[in-house]
Amino acid sequence: MAKLHMFGNxxxxxxxxxxxxxxxxxxxxxxxxGLCIVAGIGTVMLLPARQDSSVRKLGGTLLTLAxxxxxxxxxxxxxxxxxxxxxxxxWIFSGIAIVGAIRVVTHPRPVYSALYFILTVFATAxxxxxxxxxxxxxxxxxxxxxxxxxxxxxxxxLAASAQGDGKRPLMGLAEYDAVSREPFFASCIGFILxxxxxFLIFDRASGIVQPASDVAQSGTGxxxxxxxxxxxxxxxxxxxxxxxxxxxxxxxxxxxAIVIARRRVATADVDxxxxxxxxxxxxxxxxxxxxxxxxxxYGTTNPRQKAFxxx
Amino acid sequence: xxxxxxxxxxAVGAIMFVIGLIGFITRRxxxxxxxxxxxxxxxxxxxxxxxxxYVGNMAGQAFVIFVLVIAASExxxxxxxxxxxxxxxxxxxxxxxxxxxx
Numbered sequence: 488m489a490k491l492h493m494f495g496n497x498x499x500x501x502x503x504x505x506x507x508x509x510x511x512x513x514x515x516x517x518x519x520x521g522l523c524i525v526a527g528i529g530t531v532m533l534l535p536a537r538q539d540s541s542v543r544k545l546g547g548t549l550l551t552l553a554x555x556x557x558x559x560x561x562x563x564x565x566x567x568x569x570x571x572x573x574x575x576x577x578w579i580f581s582g583i584a585i586v587g588a589i590r591v592v593t594h595p596r597p598v599y600s601a602l603y604f605i606l607t608v609f610a611t612a613x614x615x616x617x618x619x620x621x622x623x624x625x626x627x628x629x630x631x632x633x634x635x636x637x638x639x640x641x642x643x644x645l646a647a648s649a650q651g652d653g654k655r656p657l658m659g660l661a662e663y664d665a666v667s668r669e670p671f672f673a674s675c676i677g678f679i680l681x682x683x684x685x686f687l688i689f690d691r692a693s694g695i696v697q698p699a700s701d702v703a704q705s706g707t708g709x710x711x712x713x714x715x716x717x718x719x720x721x722x723x724x725x726x727x728x729x730x731x732x733x734x735x736x737x738x739x740x741x742x743x744a745i746v747i748a749r750r751r752v753a754t755a756d757v758d759x760x761x762x763x764x765x766x767x768x769x770x771x772x773x774x775x776x777x778x779x780x781x782x783x784x785y786g787t788t789n790p791r792q793k794a795f796x797x798x
Numbered sequence: 799x800x801x802x803x804x805x806x807x808x809a810v811g812a813i814m815f816v817i818g819l820i821g822f823i824t825r826r827x828x829x830x831x832x833x834x835x836x837x838x839x840x841x842x843x844x845x846x847x848x849x850x851x852y853v854g855n856m857a858g859q860a861f862v863i864f865v866l867v868i869a870a871s872e873x874x875x876x877x878x879x880x881x882x883x884x885x886x887x888x889x890x891x892x893x894x895x896x897x898x899x900x
Contacts, residue, residue: 534824574802581810588814588837592821597829604833607814611840618807618851623862627843630866635836635873642877643829646884663826663891673823681816688808714859721856722863729860733867740871747878 518560519689520682526553527678534670535595535660543593550589554582577617584610595664597643601636608632622715807848815841828880828890832873839869 532546558578587607591600608631615624722730818837825831843862850858880890887894 530820574806577802577806581806584810584840585813585817588817591830591833591837592817592825597827597833600830600833604836607837607840611814611844614807614810614844615847617802618847620847620850620859620862623843623847623859626863626866627840630870631836631840635870638873638877639829639833642880645881646829646890661827661890663889663893664830666826667824668826668893670824673820676823677816677820680819681813684812684816685809688805688812714856718856718859722860726860729864733864736871737867740874744874744878747875748881 519557519685522553522557522560523678523682523685525556526550526681527674529553530589530593530678531670531674533589533593534667534674535593535665536667536670554585558582574617576613580610580613580617583607584614595660597664598640601639601643604639605632605636608636619714620718622718804848804852807844807851811841811844811848813841814838814844817841826892828883828892829877831892832876832880836869836873839865 526549529546529548529550529552532542533550534546535543584607587603587610590603591607594600594603608627612624612627615621615627815838818834818841821834821837822831825834843865846858846862846865848858850856850861883895884890
């Protein structure tokens with residue numbers, strides 16, 4: 488716990504401070520809208536498409552420029568560069584998270600998208616720690632970077648079929664990876680939404696009424712260290728049924744995933760080597776060789792149910 | 799430099815959500831589409847935890863736990879489906895299934 492002193496306030500001193508609202512307007516909302524337009528144009532150019540890499544480089548530069556302008560504007564409004572200890576970690580973590588997120592979306596190769604997503608997960612976990620949600624940060628890293636991303640990478644590996652036609656613009660990528668769908672339209676929608684959201688956040692958030700904090704009342708007061716214990720007490724006092732339901736959902740999802748992917752044993756290289764017929768039912772139980780493909784499958788004559796279906 | 803405020807975290811959450819949305823619309827690889835959904839989940843999770851910190855109780859964090867549960871179930875089911883779809887048409891292109899449009 489003492490190691491976390493770098494994050495401003497000690498986590499072990501009772502309830503952590505409540506997040507305040509910014510005093511006054513952070514930035515001019517019109518500036519936000521303008522920057523969103525610039526970033527949108529950059530994203531259109533950065534998305535994978537049939538064009539040479541100089542356009543994508545230009546798009547990346549434009550996007551970076553918009554981000555830097557955004558930071559500069561915020562710093563100017565809030566008065567000078569941040570001193571050490573006053574939330575400079577926030578800028579680092581959120582910068583990494585957003586850059587990683589953009590690369591997830593714009594990188595043409597799925598494996599790199601997954602790796603950049605891991606980067607984003609770690610940066611988000613850092614943001615969670617800044618908000619005194621240590622347990623959620625650990626759970627995020629364990630579940631996302633540990634479990635979910637391994638599944639993604641596994642499926643990417645399983646379905647790896649990057650067979651470009653060798654032409655120069657695709658660079659060995661599959662066509663659906665190299666050419667994105669409606670980049671202009673999607674960026675318009677996305678950045679209009681982003682502009683409106685940021686406008687609302689920076690312009691109207693001061694209207695949110697902050698209720699009285701009840702961290703101190705929840706749990707056992709002084710015995711609460713960090714927010715993990717408080718979270719556990721909240722979960723098992725108020726959300727016990729939902730917690731059980733969550734376990735049930737996970738079980739159902741696991742069973743469903745097994746049922747859906749049950750035929751995964753059939754890979755591309757065994758399907759034509761094995762053709763079950765009537766006489767395999769009467770065949771000897773002893774396999775003829777060590778090759779697992781020579782082991783016959785008994786008990787079915789329905790071609791739809793054979794162990795190694797064709798595709 | 800003022801103290802970190804609610805707006806900072808809300809802005810990061812909104813930006814991540816929108817980036818995920820753009821990727822969800824533009825990308826055509828089924829796996830990357832689901833990866834972009836996870837990105838949107840993360841933006842929402844940042845928002846929820848920021849509001850949990852702002853309000854000062856644990857409801858937001860508890861909600862993020864359930865979001866993670868749903869994300870994990872969704873990932874396992876969706877990737878099973880992706881494998882199934884890949885083996886049916888031998889491509890990960892979402893446009894290969896455009897006849898489902900009706």
